[in-house]
Amino acid sequence: MKTIRELYDYRTMISSLIKRELRGRYKGSVLGFAWTFINPLLQLLVYTLVFSTIMRAGIEDYYLFLFVALMPWIFFANSVAGGTSCITGQKEMVSKIYFPREVLPLSYVTYELVNFLLTLLVVIAVVIVSGKGLNPLALLCLPVVIIAEYLLALGLTFITSSVMVYFRDMANIMGIITMAWQFLTPVMYSVDMVPEELRGIFYLNPMTPIIIAYRDILYFGQVPELRNLLHGFFLSLALIVIGWFTFGKLKKHFAEEL
Amino acid sequence: MQAENAIEVKNITKSFKVYLDRGETLKEKVIFKKRRKYEERKVLRGISFSAKKGEAIGLIGHNGCGKSTTLKMLSKIMYPDSGTIEMKGRVSSLIELGAGFHPDMSGRENIYINASIFGLSKKEIDQRLDDIIEFSELEEFIDNPVRTYSSGMYMRLAFSVAINVDADILLIDEILAVGDVSFQAKCFNKLREIKKSGTTIVIVSHSLGQIEQICEKSIWIDEGLIREEGKPRVVDPHYLEYMSEKEMKRVEKKEEKKAEKEEKTSKDSTDKKESEENDSKEKAIEDGQAHEKDDKRWGSKEVTMTKVEVLNEELEKKTFFKNTEPIILRIHYESKNKLEEVVFGIAIYRSDGEYIYGTNSLIDTSKTDSLDGSGYIDLKMKRIPVNSGTYSIDLALHKSDGFNYDFWREVCQIIIKNSKDEVGVVSIAHEWEIH
Numbered sequence: 001m002k003t004i005r006e007l008y009d010y011r012t013m014i015s016s017l018i019k020r021e022l023r024g025r026y027k028g029s030v031l032g033f034a035w036t037f038i039n040p041l042l043q044l045l046v047y048t049l050v051f052s053t054i055m056r057a058g059i060e061d062y063y064l065f066l067f068v069a070l071m072p073w074i075f076f077a078n079s080v081a082g083g084t085s086c087i088t089g090q091k092e093m094v095s096k097i098y099f100p101r102e103v104l105p106l107s108y109v110t111y112e113l114v115n116f117l118l119t120l121l122v123v124i125a126v127v128i129v130s131g132k133g134l135n136p137l138a139l140l141c142l143p144v145v146i147i148a149e150y151l152l153a154l155g156l157t158f159i160t161s162s163v164m165v166y167f168r169d170m171a172n173i174m175g176i177i178t179m180a181w182q183f184l185t186p187v188m189y190s191v192d193m194v195p196e197e198l199r200g201i202f203y204l205n206p207m208t209p210i211i212i213a214y215r216d217i218l219y220f221g222q223v224p225e226l227r228n229l230l231h232g233f234f235l236s237l238a239l240i241v242i243g244w245f246t247f248g249k250l251k252k253h254f255a256e257e258l
Numbered sequence: 259m260q261a262e263n264a265i266e267v268k269n270i271t272k273s274f275k276v277y278l279d280r281g282e283t284l285k286e287k288v289i290f291k292k293r294r295k296y297e298e299r300k301v302l303r304g305i306s307f308s309a310k311k312g313e314a315i316g317l318i319g320h321n322g323c324g325k326s327t328t329l330k331m332l333s334k335i336m337y338p339d340s341g342t343i344e345m346k347g348r349v350s351s352l353i354e355l356g357a358g359f360h361p362d363m364s365g366r367e368n369i370y371i372n373a374s375i376f377g378l379s380k381k382e383i384d385q386r387l388d389d390i391i392e393f394s395e396l397e398e399f400i401d402n403p404v405r406t407y408s409s410g411m412y413m414r415l416a417f418s419v420a421i422n423v424d425a426d427i428l429l430i431d432e433i434l435a436v437g438d439v440s441f442q443a444k445c446f447n448k449l450r451e452i453k454k455s456g457t458t459i460v461i462v463s464h465s466l467g468q469i470e471q472i473c474e475k476s477i478w479i480d481e482g483l484i485r486e487e488g489k490p491r492v493v494d495p496h497y498l499e500y501m502s503e504k505e506m507k508r509v510e511k512k513e514e515k516k517a518e519k520e521e522k523t524s525k526d527s528t529d530k531k532e533s534e535e536n537d538s539k540e541k542a543i544e545d546g547q548a549h550e551k552d553d554k555r556w557g558s559k560e561v562t563m564t565k566v567e568v569l570n571e572e573l574e575k576k577t578f579f580k581n582t583e584p585i586i587l588r589i590h591y592e593s594k595n596k597l598e599e600v601v602f603g604i605a606i607y608r609s610d611g612e613y614i615y616g617t618n619s620l621i622d623t624s625k626t627d628s629l630d631g632s633g634y635i636d637l638k639m640k641r642i643p644v645n646s647g648t649y650s651i652d653l654a655l656h657k658s659d660g661f662n663y664d665f666w667r668e669v670c671q672i673i674i675k676n677s678k679d680e681v682g683v684v685s686i687a688h689e690w691e692i693h
Contacts, residue, residue, distance in 0.1 A: 012383070013374040020360050020371055027362050096354030098333045099375060255335045256274060 003248065006100045013099060017107040018114065036115060040071060040122045059190070061219075064130055068218035069187045069211050071123050075116035076153050076207060077178045079109045083157030084164050084174045091258045101251040102244075105157045113150050120146075127218055135221040144229060145213045152206050152236040158243030162250035165257050185211055206235035259344045264427055264458040265309040265332065270341030271482075272302040272327055301327050303482040304341070309475075311346075311426075314459040316469030316490060318497055319479040320504075325462045326431060328479065329353065332460060333429050347426025347458075350376055356416035361405035365396055368404050369419055376423045386422050393448070394418035395441075414441060421448050428452065430461045446471070466494045467646070471679070495675055499578040502673050506577055557662035561593035561600065561629055561655050566669045581644060581676045581685055587637040589653060596630040600663070603654040604637060608647055614683070615642075618654070626658050643685045646676045 007014075026032045047070075048063040059065050086108040087094060087101070094101065127134060164170040185207045186194070194202050202208050209232030213224040259266050275296045301324045309315050317325040330336045331343060333351040358371045369390055373383045391400050394415045396407075404412060430449075449472060453459055463469050469476060469490050476493040478486045480500075486493050567588040570576045579585055589602070603618035620626060642649070649672055654665040676685055 009379070010374070010377055012370075012379045013377070015380075016371040016374040017358070020358070020363070023363065024360060092354060093357050093375070095335065097357050097375060098335050098349070098351060099377065252337050255330065 003100055003102060007102055007106070010100055010103055014103055014107045014110065017103070018111045021108070021111045022114065036118045037122055040067075040119045043067075043070075044122075044126060061130065061132070064127065064132065065190075065215070065219055066188060067126065068123060069215050071116070071119050072149060072211065072214045073182060073185065073187045073207070075112055075119070076149060077182065078115075079112040079153035080156050080160060081171075081174055081178055082112070083108045083153070084160040084171050086157070087161045087165050087254060088168070088258065095255045095258045101254060102158070102247065105154065105161050105247070109150065109154045109157050112153070113146075117146075123218065132219070133221060135217075135223070138217045138221055138223045141213070141224055141229065142217055145210060145217065145224070145232070148213075148229075148233045148236040149207075149210045151240045152210065155236065155239035155241070155243030158240075158247040162247045162254075165250065165254055181205075181207070187211055190215075203231065206232065206239060208232075209235070259346070260308070262310050263308045264311040264313070264346050265307075265460070266342075266344045267308065267328075267332075268306050268342045268344075269304050270302055270306075270328075270331060270338035270343060271300070271304055272324075272331065272336070272338050273298045273300045275299075301482055302338070305479065305482070305484055306341075307477055307484065307487065309458050309460065311458055312453065312456045313475065314453055314461065314473040315475040315477060316466075316473040317460065317462045317477050317479060318464075318466065318469065318494065319485075320501060323479045324482045325479050329429055329431055329460065329462050332427075345427055348377075348424075349427045349429065350420075350423045350425030351429040351431075352417075352420045353429065353431040355413060355420055359404055359412075359416070362403050364403055365394075365400040365407070365415055366391075368415070372416065372419045373423065376420070378423060386424075390418045390422045393422060393444075410438070417445060421445065421452070425457060427458045427460070430459065430463075432463055466490070466498065470494060491677060495578065495580075498673060498675065499576075502577045502671075554667045555665065557655070557664040559664060560595065561591055561597055561663045563589050563653060563655065563664050563666055563669075564592050564632070565590040566653060566666075568670055568672055577671065578673045578675065579642070581646075581674050582641050585639045585642060585672070587639070587651070587653075588634050589637065590632070590634045591629060591655065592632040593629045596628060597663070598628045599626040599658045600629050601626055601656050601658055602635055602637070603652075603656065605652040605654075606642070607650050607652070608644070608683075609649065612683070614644060614649065620658055629655075642672075642674055643687070644674055644676075645680060645682060645685060646674060648673050 026035050029035065031038060044063065044067055047066055051062045051066065056062075083105050086104045090104060093099075094104075124134070160170055160174055182188075184202075185205055186202075191199065191202060191208065191212060209228045212228055213232060216222050216224040216228075276299045305324070305328060307315070317328060319325045327336065329351075330353070331338055332345070333349060333353065335353075356372065358375050359368045360371065363371070366387075369387065370380075370383055373386070373390075374380075378386070391397055394400075394411075394417075396411060396415055399407065399411065404415070407415070446468070449459070453472065459472070461469060461473060473490050476486075476488065476490040476497075477484055478493050478497045486496055567575055567590075568577060569586040569588055570579070571584045571586070573586070587604070601618050601620045603616070605616040606614045608614055650668045651670055651672065652665075652667045653669050655663045656665065657663070678685070
């Protein structure tokens with residue numbers, strides 16, 4: 001509780017760090033901030049080319065089917081992969097200055113969230129242009145899904161970034177895990193394709209209900225199942241709590257280990 | 259916690275694991291599991307102190323004594339293994355300057371980032387912005403990217419942010435050496451101002467002068483324990499003396515080793531001469547040593563100084579003197595034959611090479627002396643009226659025409675302390691009279 005109040009006092013630090021990351025990302029490039037929009041559009045172009053001409057999947061508008069799930073997935077994967085080194089990467093600051101350590105993972109994942117929200121504008125624009133149409137009621141559920149995914153990514157980053165301080169293989173291991181994780185999450189296929197007897201295990205994956213909810217809202221244009229939403233939210237909450245306490249326990253010796 | 263105290267530290271201990279062979283990665287951790295030995299090194303073995311509100315205390319001690327660790331624990335970067343630390347109010351630490359600076363962003367933007375890391379909110383930074391910019395003297399450059407700054411400008415900006423963070427407790431680690439002399443003076447005045455307004459300050463510094471100027475109390479930490487605590491004027495000299503003794507011991511040891519080595523090599527070389535086979539490498543070393551010896555000492559050696567002692571009035575060996583204290587140099591000599599017309603000379607240099615004083619017995623007494631056999635000469639100085647610093651002494655025995663018997667450069671070092679805050683090279687006896 002004390003830490004949460006303190007984090008509130010350091011809110012300016014969190015926002016400054018996010019701003020610094022955002023400013024720093026495209027600094028010096030010609031197109032600059034426009035890359036935030038160009039990047040997903042180019043990805044979309046590639047998927048469309050590949051999946052509607054070369055590798056025809058048996059799913060209608062497969063490019064869109066993939067796009068609405070892949071962008072949220074990339075947000076998650078980037079948060080965890082980049083967030084893992086957010087403490088070790090700020091060695092000087094952590095070992096010399098006091099601030100609530102939670103600031104670092106929090107600002108990193110939030111920075112990725114900001115990027116994702118901008119990407120989401122592109123996604124929504126594409127959905128509209130594709131003629132699929134948007135269901136306003138379904139769209140209202142979108143913030144809930146985003147928050148669930150944000151909490152999940154944050155919870156996991158709390159764990160990986162604090163473990164990373166003591167165990168430097170974490171970054172490499174997380175690289176492999178997120179790669180495998182992507183294939184075990186219904187990003188490129190639908191959950192119906194999974195054999196019935198394995199589906200139970202699939203739903204233990206906290207990203208499964210989240211990706212399904214994104215696809216329900218943006219691809220099928222329907223309100224996600226309440227059971228699915230609650231399921232996703234519950235798993236996210238569990239992870240953020242575990243992450244918070246793990247981080248709280250490990251953070252005391254950061255300065256010595258770095 | 260007592261009401262008037264701002265900081266109370268009770269019996270804190272801390273040990274670090276020092277890995278002798280540390281496996282950082284999984285492979286190393288698994289394969290070399292048994293090799294992962296580490297030593298528990300006790301850095302702090304139970305330190306207690308307190309600081310009243312508005313008081314400034316200085317932590318002194320040699321490198322690795324635990325003073326910086328103590329400061330890190332005060333700033334909550336590290337936590338003690340046992341014991342408690344209680345602090346009242348907002349703590350700000352000047353341990354790392356310029357944290358979070360982004361080279362591509364302007365000075366102004368970096369002020370916001372840096373100050374926010376110290377825990378200031380946007381509103382608080384807005385209020386201080388003008389003060390910070392004014393203090394840094396970077397008005398013209400404040401909207402340029404920081405990468406265009408010189409390192410001095412960079413540090414000035416960083417320091418200005420740090421010092422303008424209002425705190426109830428300010429922790430400072432060895433950073434007052436920022437910028438040019440006038441900026442340093444400004445920082446110092448600012449610190450005084452901060453202190454006056456009721457901020458409690460803890461400083462870790464090697465510059466005892468700074469501590470004496472601002473602190474009411476010095477705490478000397480040695481081997482993880484408080485060795486002495488009290489007024490800086492009292493504690494600091496003790497610390498200095500201890501350090502110079504340690505240095506002397508180190509030098510003596512080195513000399514001993516060198517002498518041993520020399521003996522050995524000369525023996526070796528005579529051995530080798532017999533075999534007529536001289537290792538060129540060894541010879542080079544030998545030559546080097548001979549050369550070094552020549553550098554510091556030369557002369558015909560008809561009379562030599564065998565030993566030089568620095569004594570106080572009670573004839574105790576010392577290296578540390580107040581600039582009001584008498585100093586006796588006892589020069590032991592040995593001459594092979596009776597020598598006439600011998601002159602004794604001395605020169606005193608400050609550690610930066612400044613020639614402070616020189617004289618000889620001929621100048622002083624207009625006559626020469628004769629020496630025979632062995633004995634000692636006492637040079638009694640009532641005081642060396644210079645400012646605080648380290649001074650080295652050259653001694654010489656020579657003939658009145660300047661022919662050197664034994665000239666010895668940097669025979670010994672003495673540390674002189676001026677207990678007053680005077681500045682300049684010498685301390686001139688004086689008084690003020692108002693008419």
